Amino acid sequence: xxxxxDFKLPHFFNYPPYFTLQPVRDTxxxxxxxxxELIIDYCRxxxxxxxxxxxxxxxxxxxxxERSLSHEAREAFLSAxxxxxxxxxxxxxxxxxxxxxxxxxxxxxxxxRFVKDNGLEDSVITVEEMRSGVECRGTELHGIDRAxxxxxxxxxxxxxxxxxxxxxxxxxxxxxxxx
Amino acid sequence: xxxxxQYRMLGENVAKIRTDMMKEQLATFxxxxxxxxxxxxxxxRKNPAFRSQFHEMCAKVGVDPxxxxxxxxxxxxxxxxxxxxxxxxxxxxxxxxxxxxGGLINLQELCNLLRQRxxxxxxxxxxxxxxxxxSKLKVMGSGFxxxxxGKRKLVRSVPTELNKDHNEILELAQAQxxxxxxxxxxxxxxxxxxxxxxxxxxxxxxxxxxxxxHKDGKxxxxxxCVSSISTSVADT
Numbered sequence: 001x002x003x004x005x006d007f008k009l010p011h012f013f014n015y016p017p018y019f020t021l022q023p024v025r026d027t028x029x030x031x032x033x034x035x036x037e038l039i040i041d042y043c044r045x046x047x048x049x050x051x052x053x054x055x056x057x058x059x060x061x062x063x064x065x066e067r068s069l070s071h072e073a074r075e076a077f078l079s080a081x082x083x084x085x086x087x088x089x090x091x092x093x094x095x096x097x098x099x100x101x102x103x104x105x106x107x108x109x110x111x112x113r114f115v116k117d118n119g120l121e122d123s124v125i126t127v128e129e130m131r132s133g134v135e136c137r138g139t140e141l142h143g144i145d146r147a148x149x150x151x152x153x154x155x156x157x158x159x160x161x162x163x164x165x166x167x168x169x170x171x172x173x174x175x176x177x178x179x
Numbered sequence: 180x181x182x183x184x185q186y187r188m189l190g191e192n193v194a195k196i197r198t199d200m201m202k203e204q205l206a207t208f209x210x211x212x213x214x215x216x217x218x219x220x221x222x223x224r225k226n227p228a229f230r231s232q233f234h235e236m237c238a239k240v241g242v243d244p245x246x247x248x249x250x251x252x253x254x255x256x257x258x259x260x261x262x263x264x265x266x267x268x269x270x271x272x273x274x275x276x277x278x279x280x281g282g283l284i285n286l287q288e289l290c291n292l293l294r295q296r297x298x299x300x301x302x303x304x305x306x307x308x309x310x311x312x313x314s315k316l317k318v319m320g321s322g323f324x325x326x327x328x329g330k331r332k333l334v335r336s337v338p339t340e341l342n343k344d345h346n347e348i349l350e351l352a353q354a355q356x357x358x359x360x361x362x363x364x365x366x367x368x369x370x371x372x373x374x375x376x377x378x379x380x381x382x383x384x385x386x387x388x389x390x391x392x393h394k395d396g397k398x399x400x401x402x403x404c405v406s407s408i409s410t411s412v413a414d415t
Contacts, residue, residue, distance in 0.1 A: 012279070016357075017388035017401045027385050030278040067392040 004058050007045055010038060013059075019067035021076055035077040040086060044101040049145030050090065051078065051097045090147075098147060102140075107152035110140050112161070112179075121179045126172050127153070127164075208240055224261070227305030234311065265304065265312035268293055273323070273336035281385030282337030283404035286310070286325065289334055306332075329353055333404055339384050344369075344377040349405060356406025357390065357399040 002009045012018045012034055022028040042048070042059055051057055053074050061068030069077075078097045081087035085103060090096040102110065111130070115121060118135045129135070131149055136142045141149070153175060156162050163176045222229045237243065272292045276284055290306050297304060313334060316323040324335045329350035335341075341349070347367055352358045363374040378400050381387040390399040 015388075015401070015403070016392060016399065017390040020389055020391050022388060024382050024385065027281075027382070027388060031388075033278075066394065067390075 002062075002064060004042070005046070007042055010034065013038070013062055014065055016065050016067050019062070019065075019069055019073070021070065021073045032077060032080045036080055036084075036086075039077060039081065039099065040101050043099040047143055049099055049148060051099060053078070053095055053097065098145070100148065104148070104151050104155055107144070107148060108155045111149075111152055111156060114139055114141055115177055115179065120177055122177060124174055124176045126167070126174050128172065130175070205240070209242065212236065212240060212242065225303070227303045227308055231305060231307040234307075262308070262312045262315055265293070265308060266316050268296055269309065269312055269323075269334075270316065270336075272296070273334065277336065280403040281387075282335060282339065283326075283386055284334050284336070285404060286332040286334055309334075328405075331405070339386070344373070345381055345386075348377055348381065348400075349402060352400070352402045353405045357401040359397045359399055361397065 002014065018031060018034070022031050039051075039059060043051070053071065060074060075094055078087055078089075078094075081099070082089060082097070086100050088098045088100065090098050100107075114130070114136065120135075125133070127146070127149060130141055131144045131146065132142070153162065153164055157164055161177065161179055163178065165174050165176065167173055216223065216233070219229070219233075223233050224230070269289065272289060273282070273284060276292070286306055286309060290304065290309050293304055293309065310325060310332075313323050313325055322336065322338050326333050326335055326341060326346075328346055331353060333349070348358060348363060351363065351366055358378075360371065360374050360378065363369060363378065364371055367374070378387065381400070381402075382389060386404060387400045387402055390401055393399060
């Protein structure tokens, strides 16, 4: 079986018709289902947060069988993820898609755990430190997409767990926890 | 006593002697078969080729070792449990692969999946064993059936009836795993309407998947039931 780096591709990836959007409803549902799982699994293990529909993406084509997904098919699979809350379109036109292998709520829980593990309950930390600082190494927050992190932080802000304040430039927004 | 009565009695006598003789022969035969089974118990359990021959022998004398799990045979050999277990695993595999193959699976692939699943089990499983287990499932009215398409056997776990046209297409598809409309028309000498009709039905039943990604621009109809997904590689 083929691999993409350390990622083991499922068998269907080598079966040509899975690259054509199936016309029969039942068959298409099953097809969409396996593609959804593949996209989520791949993004989670490779830490990919954004998929550009018109850009090169390893899952969108299989050179071994000389097949690639049409734009329509890409959009169909990602839309299916969006409708389940496991992805979101970025902007209008459906050109880029944010992949949420964790729901925003789950990311918020991960942040809370991170805060407790590091004893930051009453501290101040910058947003950038949360995704690339020493403390986050080895946690799921390491390398998290900034947009997703901000969404999760805002959710926690609404719940009164923290306050976000602006720094002097865009990349030094700070977070004050109050838990 | 008149002559007619005498004839009748004589006739009955002869018939009785004959029946007794046959009963005796059959009893001898059965006891020898039992003796044989006892002696070769472990071969029957471990060696699929031996097992298949034993089944054939049993069938010839009208003994069905799988007829009942409580019977002498099943108890002696424990093969009732063996086939029961196979049956359960076959149902499992058919259900698990149904989303992909529409409920029709190559016997060979089914057998491979069965062996993978029973890896820990040292007893080998043959296609003959699969067929026996399936025939037991059929008795339970589970809708499992074995259909022959060309040289291959396919196991059907959905109530779809395949007509002659569908069968011929599946047979044609065995070569490469797919067919095109052109190919069906040419090889089977069908009109294009007949070919498209049959292919559309197979699509609707979930037994075929369409592929319009080949560079020659021809639509291909793939049949997961004839081309095992685990072994399929690039088509040329």
